[in-house]
Amino acid sequence: xxxxxxMRSTVLSLTILLIGIFIWHxxxxxxxxxxxxxxxxQTETDTLLGKNMLPEDIEYxxxxxxxxTQLEQIASLNLSRAMIEAAGGIRALxxxxxxxxxxPAPGSLFPSxxxxxxxxxxxxxxxxxxxxxxxxxYGIQMGYSLLRVxxxxxxxxxxxxxxxxxxxxxxxxxxxxxxxxxxxxxxxPLAWMPIALFTIGDSELSSIFVIFICSLWxxxxxxxxxxxxxxxxxVNVARTHELSTTKTALTxxxxxxxxxxxxxxxxxxxxxxxxxxxxxxxxxxxxxGYVVWNEWNGLRLDRMIVAILLIGVVGMLLDTAFARLQRAxxxxx
Amino acid sequence: MTKPYLSIELLTQQFPDxxxxxxxxxxxxxxxxxxxxxxxxxxxSGCGKSTLMNVLAGLAERTSGAVxxxxxxxxxxxxxxxVVFQNYSLLPWLSALKxxxxxVAARHPDWSxxxxxxxxxxxxxxxxxxxxxxxxxxxxxxxxxxxxVSIARAFANHPKLLLLDEPFGALDALTRGTxxxxxxxIWNGTNQTVFMITHDIDEAIxxxxxxxxxxxxxxxxxxxxxxxxxxxxxxxxxIIDHPNYYAIRNHLVHFLGSRSNELAGQSGGGTVHTxxxxxxxxxxxxxxxxxxxxxxxxxxxxxxx
Ligand SMILES: Nc1ncnc2c1ncn2[C@@H]1O[C@H](COP(=O)(O)OP(=O)(O)O)[C@@H](O)[C@H]1O
Ligand SMILES: [Mg+2]
Numbered sequence: 001x002x003x004x005x006x007m008r009s010t011v012l013s014l015t016i017l018l019i020g021i022f023i024w025h026x027x028x029x030x031x032x033x034x035x036x037x038x039x040x041x042q043t044e045t046d047t048l049l050g051k052n053m054l055p056e057d058i059e060y061x062x063x064x065x066x067x068x069t070q071l072e073q074i075a076s077l078n079l080s081r082a083m084i085e086a087a088g089g090i091r092a093l094x095x096x097x098x099x100x101x102x103x104p105a106p107g108s109l110f111p112s113x114x115x116x117x118x119x120x121x122x123x124x125x126x127x128x129x130x131x132x133x134x135x136x137x138y139g140i141q142m143g144y145s146l147l148r149v150x151x152x153x154x155x156x157x158x159x160x161x162x163x164x165x166x167x168x169x170x171x172x173x174x175x176x177x178x179x180x181x182x183x184x185x186x187x188x189p190l191a192w193m194p195i196a197l198f199t200i201g202d203s204e205l206s207s208i209f210v211i212f213i214c215s216l217w218x219x220x221x222x223x224x225x226x227x228x229x230x231x232x233x234x235v236n237v238a239r240t241h242e243l244s245t246t247k248t249a250l251t252x253x254x255x256x257x258x259x260x261x262x263x264x265x266x267x268x269x270x271x272x273x274x275x276x277x278x279x280x281x282x283x284x285x286x287x288x289g290y291v292v293w294n295e296w297n298g299l300r301l302d303r304m305i306v307a308i309l310l311i312g313v314v315g316m317l318l319d320t321a322f323a324r325l326q327r328a329x330x331x332x333x
Numbered sequence: 334m335t336k337p338y339l340s341i342e343l344l345t346q347q348f349p350d351x352x353x354x355x356x357x358x359x360x361x362x363x364x365x366x367x368x369x370x371x372x373x374x375x376x377x378s379g380c381g382k383s384t385l386m387n388v389l390a391g392l393a394e395r396t397s398g399a400v401x402x403x404x405x406x407x408x409x410x411x412x413x414x415x416v417v418f419q420n421y422s423l424l425p426w427l428s429a430l431k432x433x434x435x436x437v438a439a440r441h442p443d444w445s446x447x448x449x450x451x452x453x454x455x456x457x458x459x460x461x462x463x464x465x466x467x468x469x470x471x472x473x474x475x476x477x478x479x480x481x482v483s484i485a486r487a488f489a490n491h492p493k494l495l496l497l498d499e500p501f502g503a504l505d506a507l508t509r510g511t512x513x514x515x516x517x518x519i520w521n522g523t524n525q526t527v528f529m530i531t532h533d534i535d536e537a538i539x540x541x542x543x544x545x546x547x548x549x550x551x552x553x554x555x556x557x558x559x560x561x562x563x564x565x566x567x568x569x570x571x572i573i574d575h576p577n578y579y580a581i582r583n584h585l586v587h588f589l590g591s592r593s594n595e596l597a598g599q600s601g602g603g604t605v606h607t608x609x610x611x612x613x614x615x616x617x618x619x620x621x622x623x624x625x626x627x628x629x630x631x632x633x634x635x636x637x638x
Binding site: 233236239251 | 415
């Protein structure tokens with residue numbers, strides 16, 4: 001029965017995946033009938049570059065069929081592409097471009113499944129190359145992100161779990177610290193970023209601090225809750241055996257509260273992984289979050305999507321690890 | 334008069350009743366238990382038996398009064414007072430063996446792990462648990478097996494006083510019989526004192542030297558102490574033929590049926606409540622015993638201490 005369900009669910013998953021890829025493929029398929037992108041000569045390109053136009057912008061507009069003369073007009077506007085697009089596109093600025101109808105389908109700029117597949121293969125087969133400060137294998141970038149998460153998260157656990165024990169075991173501490181926790185907990189992790197950057201200064205330490213602070217709350221509140229709600233029967237067993245407070249905490253309360261604590265840790269690692277990507281986008285430099293931002297700016301959407309996929313996979317692996325741990329400490333009453 | 338081994342003196346226990354007032358569970362209760370004695374306490378649900386046991390175990394803070402064991406006032410829980418809780422209270426993340434080892438290791442911190450394990454296995458075998466079963470978690474054991482583990486954990490520590498709170502309440506009749514026998518076997522030959530809560534009259538007669546009868550709460554009190562004048566060893570299929578059996582049983586039924594309620598009640602206003610000792614003996618060597626009809630407990634002789 002269970003095997004049957006397993007098999008059916010696998011078949012369904014694969015079907016959904018195939019349909020998804022098919023729709024993606026159709027949506028990004030470029031029909032051959034549209035105008036070809038304009039190919040510029042080296043001198044034309046140099047002229048445009050001389051007018052401070054960015055190489056990726058030249059590529060972007062020429063791919064849409066914009067001729068050299070119009071490109072010169074665009075260059076003379078001296079505006080960034082983001083601003084042009086914000087103003088409604090080049091047409092809105094009075095620059096004539098090829099007919100809408102004959103322009104390539106808008107989806108065609110979005111990479112197709114096969115492009116992603118190729119890029120993914122390249123990434124997976126060579127994850128650790130270093131070709132420059134801005135061009136490193138995603139394995140290395142992922143390593144930077146994981147290292148930051150690991151440091152921030154470990155520090156957070158080292159604070160949250162003992163503190164949670166204290167709060168859970170002492171109603172006095174619970175009452176005293178509860179208002180602070182209630183106010184600090186709902187603050188968005190990224191709202192801490194400016195404070196961190198201002199007080200700590202160093203961007204590396206700031207992102208670690210943000211990981212630390214956002215991992216803290218789920219672990220702290222879950223530990224306190226788990227510890228406070230250990231069945232009094234079990235605590236009484238410890239008391240009738242004359243166990244010391246430390247011994248009781250380690251041999252009765254810790255195993256009793258472990259499932260709740262690990263649940264908190266699992267929530268925290270999920271948040272930490274969400275936050276590191278956002279923090280690296282803000283701070284830049286290294287890390288998989290920075291990669292996403294960098295590839296976006298370079299309009300390498302295919303590489304960006306690969307990076308995003310990898311973020312998802314690593315997040316899933318982290319979650320799976322904690323799910324394992326959760327099963328290991330679970331007990332049936 | 335010398336003090337009994339375990340002496341409960343003027344014990345009062347109150348709780349906030351949730352509506353701003355206080356709930357007095359029992360007041361100025363005074364009674365004693367001798368060393369090596371097996372005492373059962375009978376009373377309706379909610380009268381305060383578990384509360385009393387928690388005080389004896391040292392788990393609950395008493396409102397006033399004293400509990401003196403072996404000449405010393407008790408304060409807090411102690412390894413000398415082993416507890417078998419109503420709901421077994423096994424640690425669910427430990428196997429049966431580890432649960433017993435948990436207790437033994439606490440009692441003998443200087444023992445090696447092998448010694449602790451051997452001792453634990455011995456007591457598990459004593460309650461009829463061995464082989465594969467002792468490596469299972471409580472959730473994988475039947476109610477009867479869990480109860481055995483709980484008893485093994487308490488007995489393995491040789492407490493001077495063993496406190497049992499309705500230990501067989503959740504068991505089927507067959508299992509209950511087996512474990513009762515095992516309990517008696519282990520208790521026999523030690524000078525351990527047993528204080529056991531039950532609501533089963535037949536169980537109490539089978540096991541106890543003396544049965545304490547508690548009136549309904551609030552202001553519950555131990556109203557009577559009934560001596561079980563049936564010689565040991567007792568076998569459940571034989572004691573029912575003993576001339577005292579039905580006389581005692583009827584007395585108990587009568588108490589729980591009506592007098593527990595009639596005697597229940599109000600604050601005694603400082604009166605010291607000591608139980609009346611009841612001795613029922615119909616074996617013929619008692620001249621005062623003339624009525625042969627066991628259904629008239631009113632004729633029974635009462636002996637005051
Ligand atoms: N911690 C407590 N707080 C308030 N009331 C309590 C507490 N413990 C027991 N009681 C009350 O004391 C009375 C006796 O309870 P208990 O000793 O559990 O009875 P039982 O004889 O069934 O074991 C009950 O009315 C119960 O509600
Ligand atoms: Mg009870």
